[in-house]
Amino acid sequence: MIQIKDLHKSYHMGSNSLHVLKGINFNVKEGELVSIMGSSGSGKSTLLNILGMLDEADSGSYILDGVPIKNLNEKIAARYRNKFLGFIFQSFNLINYKTALDNVAMPLYYQGLKRKERIEKAEYYLEKVGLADWSHHLPSELSGGQKQRVAVARALASDPKVLLADEPTGALDSVTSHEVMDLIQGINDEGKTILIVTHENDIAQMTKRIVQLKDGVIIDDSPVKQIRAKEHV
Amino acid sequence: MFNIERWQEIFETLRKNKLRTILTGVSVASGIFILVVLLGFSSGIQNGVTEQFSDDATNEISVRTRSTTKSYKGLNPNRRIQLKNEDFETISSTYDDYLEYRSANYSIWSGQIVYKNETGNFSVQGILPDFQYIENANIVDGRFINQADQNEARKVIVIGTKVKSEMFKGKNPIDEMVSIFGINFKVVGVYSDPGGEREEDNVYIPISAAQVAFNGGDRIRNMEFTVPMQKSLAKSVEVSNLLLENIERDLKQKYIIAPDDTAAIRVSNTLEEAQKIYSLIDIIKAVFWFVGIGTIIAGVVGVGNIMIIIVKERTKEIGIRKALGAVPLSIVGMILQEAIFVTMFSGLFGLILGLGLLELVGPTIDNDYIKYPQVDFNTALYTVFLLVGAGSFAGFVPAYRAAKIKPIIALRDE
Numbered sequence: 129m130i131q132i133k134d135l136h137k138s139y140h141m142g143s144n145s146l147h148v149l150k151g152i153n154f155n156v157k158e159g160e161l162v163s164i165m166g167s168s169g170s171g172k173s174t175l176l177n178i179l180g181m182l183d184e185a186d187s188g189s190y191i192l193d194g195v196p197i198k199n200l201n202e203k204i205a206a207r208y209r210n211k212f213l214g215f216i217f218q219s220f221n222l223i224n225y226k227t228a229l230d231n232v233a234m235p236l237y238y239q240g241l242k243r244k245e246r247i248e249k250a251e252y253y254l255e256k257v258g259l260a261d262w263s264h265h266l267p268s269e270l271s272g273g274q275k276q277r278v279a280v281a282r283a284l285a286s287d288p289k290v291l292l293a294d295e296p297t298g299a300l301d302s303v304t305s306h307e308v309m310d311l312i313q314g315i316n317d318e319g320k321t322i323l324i325v326t327h328e329n330d331i332a333q334m335t336k337r338i339v340q341l342k343d344g345v346i347i348d349d350s351p352v353k354q355i356r357a358k359e360h361v
Numbered sequence: 362m363f364n365i366e367r368w369q370e371i372f373e374t375l376r377k378n379k380l381r382t383i384l385t386g387v388s389v390a391s392g393i394f395i396l397v398v399l400l401g402f403s404s405g406i407q408n409g410v411t412e413q414f415s416d417d418a419t420n421e422i423s424v425r426t427r428s429t430t431k432s433y434k435g436l437n438p439n440r441r442i443q444l445k446n447e448d449f450e451t452i453s454s455t456y457d458d459y460l461e462y463r464s465a466n467y468s469i470w471s472g473q474i475v476y477k478n479e480t481g482n483f484s485v486q487g488i489l490p491d492f493q494y495i496e497n498a499n500i501v502d503g504r505f506i507n508q509a510d511q512n513e514a515r516k517v518i519v520i521g522t523k524v525k526s527e528m529f530k531g532k533n534p535i536d537e538m539v540s541i542f543g544i545n546f547k548v549v550g551v552y553s554d555p556g557g558e559r560e561e562d563n564v565y566i567p568i569s570a571a572q573v574a575f576n577g578g579d580r581i582r583n584m585e586f587t588v589p590m591q592k593s594l595a596k597s598v599e600v601s602n603l604l605l606e607n608i609e610r611d612l613k614q615k616y617i618i619a620p621d622d623t624a625a626i627r628v629s630n631t632l633e634e635a636q637k638i639y640s641l642i643d644i645i646k647a648v649f650w651f652v653g654i655g656t657i658i659a660g661v662v663g664v665g666n667i668m669i670i671i672v673k674e675r676t677k678e679i680g681i682r683k684a685l686g687a688v689p690l691s692i693v694g695m696i697l698q699e700a701i702f703v704t705m706f707s708g709l710f711g712l713i714l715g716l717g718l719l720e721l722v723g724p725t726i727d728n729d730y731i732k733y734p735q736v737d738f739n740t741a742l743y744t745v746f747l748l749v750g751a752g753s754f755a756g757f758v759p760a761y762r763a764a765k766i767k768p769i770i771a772l773r774d775e
Contacts, residue, residue, distance in 0.1 A: 182769040203688045210686020225377035238686040
């Protein structure tokens with residue numbers, strides 16, 4: 129599903145140059161649930177941004193579902209993001225003046241679906257995350273866990289190849305964290321490829337494979353025995 | 362532009378951001394409102410002042426004579442200068458190419474006019490047919506003096522509406538006979554004058570008839586001419602002044618008057634006066650336009666300003682939308698279309714409000730110098746489109762910059 133070869137990325141700030149990714153190689157097969165771990169500054173967020181086509185690598189190759197991702201202009205990047213990827217952010221990033229339902233329907237709008245179809249699909253995914261009753265509430269009327277579940281529904285709505293989650297539980301307490309992880313595991317069980325960036329070990333243990341990043345290189349990449357989040361709920 | 366999904370999106374955004382929408386709308390609507398009212402009053406002043414000058418043709422040259430005040434070439438002062446028919450004919454033929462309308466005038470200032478039992482004193486003027494255009498007399502009934510009347514010295518008379526109302530008390534005066542100093546004249550027409558009542562208590566008869574009836578011989582009191590309007594007012598004034606100098610010089614030569622004797626022969630033109638007033642109107646108009654354009658610029662800057670705030674406020678939202686698959690053009694389109702819709706809607710609202718005010722207040726304004734303030738609807742509409750165009754241009758820069766924002770930066774947690 130994802131093939132990355134010798135990926136480099138530097139940031140230039142004035143005369144200083146910061147070499148963040150120093151040759152990353154890794155592959156993700158379809159249906160995997162991978163966590164990317166590392167302390168802050170290890171380059172894990174940069175890697176996720178490149179995977180999410182929000183940022184571009186300086187060198188190296190990135191192939192997503194057989195499509196080489198390089199020299200993207202903004203228009204094509206936007207189309208690929210819409211088609212291939214679903215994002216889950218630490219701070220949810222819901223549009224605060226739109227209802228839960230409209231937030232979930234947003235990627236479908238950019239896919240060019242008709243309103244009726246959008247609403248139907250969005251309702252389906254909201255129900256899937258257990259928020260059917262909250263569809264007409266604004267984000268400000270939802271709890272943190274509920275907001276993240278709306279975000280998960282939104283990420284799923286466009287039926288992407290890969291879900292990218294950047295610290296999905298970072299703003300949640302442990303109980304809601306486990307609820308969200310349970311949801312993510314459920315989605316993975318259905319066959320969806322998911323990448324999670326986290327620095328919490330117990331969250332990483334709930335995935336199937338942990339990639340350890342340090343100072344821009346992968347120092348460890350090994351499968352783990354998955355702990356089901358349900359056991360904690 | 363006609364994508365219904367886009368419109369739904371925009372209406373939803375506007376509904377959810379009421380304060381912002383209202384603020385933008387009010388700034389645009391008030392700008393257009395002020396502009397419309399200003400333009401209205403500018404045209405009102407123009408109408409009012411133009412009307413003040415409408416009693417006579419503005420391009421008129423008149424020639425009058427009095428007595429000499431200076432001795433010249435052995436002739437004594439206090440010599441009475443009397444114009445004759447031949448003077449009028451000489452000037453008419455000499456300057457034929459430069460004259461539009463011409464009329465000699467033999468008048469009796471206070472003529473007693475009798476109709477049946479009614480008597481009144483009016484100024485009786487013997488004139489030529491062209492005088493109708495020099496005096497701006499509008500025929501409301503019958504006809505004016507014509508050339509045949511003049512050639513045959515017919516005893517016909519054209520009366521003002523004031524004379525009609527005082528003497529005829531609502532009866533139709535056409536073909537009735539009135540007598541002036543016992544001489545009968547047949548009424549052939551009634552005129553009104555845009556200058557108002559003051560100008561409507563004259564009665565006109567052919568100058569030939571006046572000279573015969575009132576012992577005029579070949580004497581005339583004064584002469585009136587108009588010069589054709591040139592391409593520009595300044596050019597007309599130039600021609601008019603040149604003509605004025607030549608006529609004065611010719612007459613002074615003929616009657617042997619000192620060149621510096623200003624009292625004996627007075628040739629004056631109204632055009633120069635009119636030019637002063639018109640240039641004043643032009644200045645007022647320019648000032649109003651200046652203020653109006655200033656208002657528009659303020660409106661445009663306001664729209665641009667609000668757009669910058671909108672973009673700033675929505676940076677994160679734009680980042681989210683881009684992460685979810687919005688192409689840059691759709692972001693620019695979304696913000697611009699929203700801005701254009703708001704400015705257009707509120708611009709038209711301000712326009713209607715302004716036109717409504719002028720329509721309501723306009724007729725109640727009773728001032729000699731402001732009349733019928735109104736705005737050409739097309740001008741106002743163009744202004745709205747100009748504002749919308751300029752506003753969206755001002756808004757395009759922030760919108761474009763918004764579209765350039767990298768989602769990664771917009772989404773960065775603060």
